[in-house]
Amino acid sequence: MxxxxxxxxxxxxxxxxxxxxxxxxxxxxxxxxxxxxxxxxxxxxxxxxxxxxxxxxxxxxxxxxxxxxxxxxxxxxxxxxxxxFLDKNKVLSFFVKDDACPKVGFSYYTFFITIVLCVLLHLHQLTFGDPKEEGFIEGFAALFFLVASVVFLITSFKIKKSDLLHLKGKKATIALIALSLVSFYIFGEEISWGQHIFGWDSFGIFEKYNFQAETNMHNFLNPIFNFVYPFIGMCMFICMFLIWFFPKTSQSYLFSVFSPHRSLFFLFLYMACSTFYGHSEIFEILLSIFFLCYAFRMYFCLENGRSKDAGL
CATH class of the missing domain: 1.10.287 (Helix Hairpins)
Known part of the structure; x- marks a missing residue:
């Protein structure tokens, strides 16, 4: 030694x-x-x-x-x-322990990977500024929404075949399909429904009223993004902060599955901080990372987690 x-x-x-x-x-x-x-x-x-x-x-x-x-x-x-002054085992347990999915160490890897990604993105921002629109990083992040959409859809079929198929199981299936559609819609918007890939010209109201002359809906609202992004970012972090630090003593299994896990704490924190000055490409990239992690955790929980005997 x-x-x-x-x-x-x-x-x-x-x-x-x-x-x-x-x-x-x-x-x-x-x-x-x-x-x-x-x-x-x-x-x-x-x-x-x-x-x-x-x-x-x-x-x-x-x-x-x-x-x-x-x-x-x-x-x-x-x-x-x-x-x-610090019990490191308790800290690590708080952020990575996942009662809804105890057989898989997904939250453990999520905790460290998201921290590394946040640090790298922040260093990129400090060095080169926000990632360019339609650039490599943004295009890669858009794929995360597509992958998340597919995973949500696959998970919805798995829950149909599981022993969770009753009233709550049906609601969960509907929620998963809705999440899949939302993820796919965001993916479509990010690539302007194919315009970034195939390069067609905008037309009609998209050419005249869209602030970036792209065939998507969200760029009609560009002037209010400086208010919408901070509102969404802060609300997401505050809601998750309250759920993570002040939870009810008894929560249903499905609530634990559908609630984002504490391993995403630093991701949510950086998402909120990234919206401080309004519209942020970094926020959109972080949101895509969240959707991807959220979708895969839900899949692993319902694939390897507890059954209805453990309580829904």
């Missing part, structure tokens, strides 16, 4: 010295990479150059902090300090 500690400290010290010594070269390499592989015309504007530099400096500072922690053996002290 002593040898391992010495190796960690040595690596941390070497990393620290290397980052300081080669700071300029690292910055120059980051700008070269952004110019050659991230820019379509092989050139960067002054704003983009500044953002790349700021992002690189931030990463170097984070690496320096980590190297200092390992160089001086601070990890043990940090762990002792946090253990003195």
């Amino acid at each position: 002593q040898i391992v500690r010495i190796i960690k400290r040595a690596i941390g010290l070497i990393t620290f010295v290397a980052l300081i010594a080669y700071f300029t070269e690292i910055l120059r390499s980051a700008l070269y990479f952004a110019t050659e592989y991230l820019s379509a015309d092989k050139s960067l504007s002054k704003e983009t150059t500044a953002m790349v530099e700021n992002f690189t400096i931030l990463m170097i500072l984070l690496a320096l902090v980590v190297s200092v922690v390992y160089s001086f053996g601070l990890m043990g002290k940090i762990k002792t300090l946090t253990d003195s």
Whole structure:
């Protein structure tokens, strides 16, 4: 163990010295990479150059902090300090324990994956600004709505074949079909019902009154998005906060299944924060991630969760 500690400290010290010594070269390499592989015309504007530099400096500072922690053996002290006032097992259990789906560790993976995705999206936003409309990230996020729609539909058929098929089971089936239709509608709107793929020209009222001249419905409402997005984002977070932290002692199984799980806490938090200035592409991307996680958790719960004997 002593040898391992010495190796960690040595690596941390070497990393620290290397980052300081080669700071300029690292910055120059980051700008070269952004110019050659991230820019379509092989050139960067002054704003983009500044953002790349700021992002690189931030990463170097984070690496320096980590190297200092390992160089001086601070990890043990940090762990002792946090253990003195925080029960990490209870924290982890709160966010990942899923009574509605105990046989599958889906919520465990969801908790960490969504945090990583939120951090990456935020770093992208700090460096390059909001993702471009009709860009790669937005197009990829639109597919999440389509996948969620299919999963919701499959789950609705599975519940028909299960032992939940009675009054509540029928209501659940209707709810799942409705969620599938909503997901598919959002997917259609995001790709302008095929216009982004096939490139047809807008016509009629879409050309005249749609604020982006696209064949979809939501861009007729662009002027009110700066009010609608914050309202939706904050309402979603407040509702889930109350359900997660102040639940009833006895909840039906289907309510537990249909309620988004606590593992999505940080996703909901970032969704609310992303709407602070109104309309946000980040919010739409986060919403697609939520729909995807929500759909798959519901599928796994009804596939592997409790039966009606456990109480609906």
